[in-house]
Amino acid sequence: MSSSNWAREALAVLAKDIRSEYRTRYAFSAVLLFAVTALAVVSFSVSPYSLDADVQAAFLWIVLFFSAMTGLSRSFVREEESRTAMSLRLTTAPEAVYMGKLLFNIALQAAVAAVVVPLFLVLMDIAPTHPGLLAWATILGTLALASSSTIIAAIVSRANAKGAIFAVLAFPVTLPGLSSAIRATTAALRGEAGSGLGLVAGVAGPAGAAGDLRSLAAYTVLMIASSLLLFDFVWDD
Amino acid sequence: MLDPLTGQGGFELIVDSVSKSYGARRVLRDVTARAGAGQVLVIAGPNGSGKSTLIKIVARLIRPTNGRVLWKLDGRALTAADVRRAIGMVSPDLTFYDELSAIENLRFFAQVRGLSATPEFVKSLLDRFGLRGRSGDLVGAYSSGMKQRLKFAFALMHNPPLLLLDEPTANLDERGIALVYDTIAQARLCKCVVIATNEPEEVRLGDVIIQLGA
Numbered sequence: 001m002s003s004s005n006w007a008r009e010a011l012a013v014l015a016k017d018i019r020s021e022y023r024t025r026y027a028f029s030a031v032l033l034f035a036v037t038a039l040a041v042v043s044f045s046v047s048p049y050s051l052d053a054d055v056q057a058a059f060l061w062i063v064l065f066f067s068a069m070t071g072l073s074r075s076f077v078r079e080e081e082s083r084t085a086m087s088l089r090l091t092t093a094p095e096a097v098y099m100g101k102l103l104f105n106i107a108l109q110a111a112v113a114a115v116v117v118p119l120f121l122v123l124m125d126i127a128p129t130h131p132g133l134l135a136w137a138t139i140l141g142t143l144a145l146a147s148s149s150t151i152i153a154a155i156v157s158r159a160n161a162k163g164a165i166f167a168v169l170a171f172p173v174t175l176p177g178l179s180s181a182i183r184a185t186t187a188a189l190r191g192e193a194g195s196g197l198g199l200v201a202g203v204a205g206p207a208g209a210a211g212d213l214r215s216l217a218a219y220t221v222l223m224i225a226s227s228l229l230l231f232d233f234v235w236d237d
Numbered sequence: 238m239l240d241p242l243t244g245q246g247g248f249e250l251i252v253d254s255v256s257k258s259y260g261a262r263r264v265l266r267d268v269t270a271r272a273g274a275g276q277v278l279v280i281a282g283p284n285g286s287g288k289s290t291l292i293k294i295v296a297r298l299i300r301p302t303n304g305r306v307l308w309k310l311d312g313r314a315l316t317a318a319d320v321r322r323a324i325g326m327v328s329p330d331l332t333f334y335d336e337l338s339a340i341e342n343l344r345f346f347a348q349v350r351g352l353s354a355t356p357e358f359v360k361s362l363l364d365r366f367g368l369r370g371r372s373g374d375l376v377g378a379y380s381s382g383m384k385q386r387l388k389f390a391f392a393l394m395h396n397p398p399l400l401l402l403d404e405p406t407a408n409l410d411e412r413g414i415a416l417v418y419d420t421i422a423q424a425r426l427c428k429c430v431v432i433a434t435n436e437p438e439e440v441r442l443g444d445v446i447i448q449l450g451a
Binding site for chain 1: 296298321330331333334335341345348349351391
């Protein structure tokens with residue numbers, strides 16, 4: 001299949017998913033409700049000043065991780081449960097289905113992060129020392145979470161015991177990306193002297209964070225590449 | 238790449254010793270058949286005999302445990318992508334997006350099939366199957382008979398050389414059934430049509446018949 005066909009099909013799947021989501025609020029409501037509730041409960045019950053930067057960063061990514069796990073898995077599960085997966089299989093190349101779902105999950109997770117991260121900073125009364133680094137950690141962490149949860153969702157959607165398999169798969173697959181995102185976020189929140197990341201012009205931060213951002217980018221590329229190779233087997237019977 | 242508009246005459250479907258088991262339960266055993274363009278292959282049998290399983294294997298939706306299915310055009314075996322373009326399917330298991338209208342559903346499937354998804358094209362499809370007046374309604378609000386008509390519009394939108402019909406007249410009224418028989422009569426002139434059914438009237442349409450046991 002030519003790349004233009006492939007891209008056209010993937011964009012059609014993305015547009016269809018956005019339209020469906022806009023009409024039903026199937027995933028966004030659940031994700032946002034979870035994220036805002038978790039943020040509010042912790043910020044009201046724990047004094048933000050009592051938490052170190054690493055705990056704050058871990059808390060932020062726990063919220064984003066469980067938001068992703070709550071909502072992003074639905075993209076495939078819903079196709080299977082409503083039995084629309086059959087019409088997709090009959091008409092659309094597997095790689096285009098994967099890419100369309102990945103793009104939708106990236107958009108959904110980015111929308112959640114756009115709400116959660118500013119809310120987190122306000123509720124926890126945090127002024128990040130390196131806002132540029134925080135932005136990059138959020139962007140790359142979002143891509144990493146979306147890429148891993150998309151293929152996990154595809155696998156889980158074909159299983160009978162969806163809950164059990166999801167938990168078993170999600171933990172080891174997302175851990176490397178998640179730990180890099182937490183470390184980079186910790187560096188962004190902690191008031192350490194900037195030494196220049198050398199990754200993106202104008203983004204300053206502790207030197208060690210550059211490695212974490214590169215790890216996140218590499219993890220995302222690896223997840224997408226391996227998912228494209230695996231997806232045919234997952235999607236077909 | 239297969240061009241369904243020109244590639245119908247030399248189309249051939251070969252089902253070669255196909256068996257399918259789910260665990261210890263054997264659903265199909267050594268099924269063999271061959272049909273080409275201009276022929277109707279009927280898969281007949283009582284409920285639970287494996288008709289839908291076989292038609293899904295032919296549609297490449299599930300894999301056989303043993304044996305193989307070949308889709309050929311002018312003697313050349315088709316690739317997976319070509320098979321997708323070559324197949325139009327109606328099945329009780331086929332479902333559309335309830336939250337989208339009939340037009341939006343068909344436009345989406347036209348787009349992923351690389352067809353011109355103009356409103357005129359989609360409306361002409363819906364008109365052909367008597368759905369024009371309700372084309373803007375959400376599919377979730379459709380009756381089961383209207384959904385069945387929409388499945389035919391979906392199956393025929395790309396003029397495929399292989400038409401797979403699993404219980405094609407299910408949920409249809411008399412006019413709908415007449416429309417389906419007219420569609421089959423037109424399709425058999427140039428396409429290979431596979432029908433899974435236990436309706437005697439539909440079994441009689443077959444040039445080749447696979448009779449499955451219980």
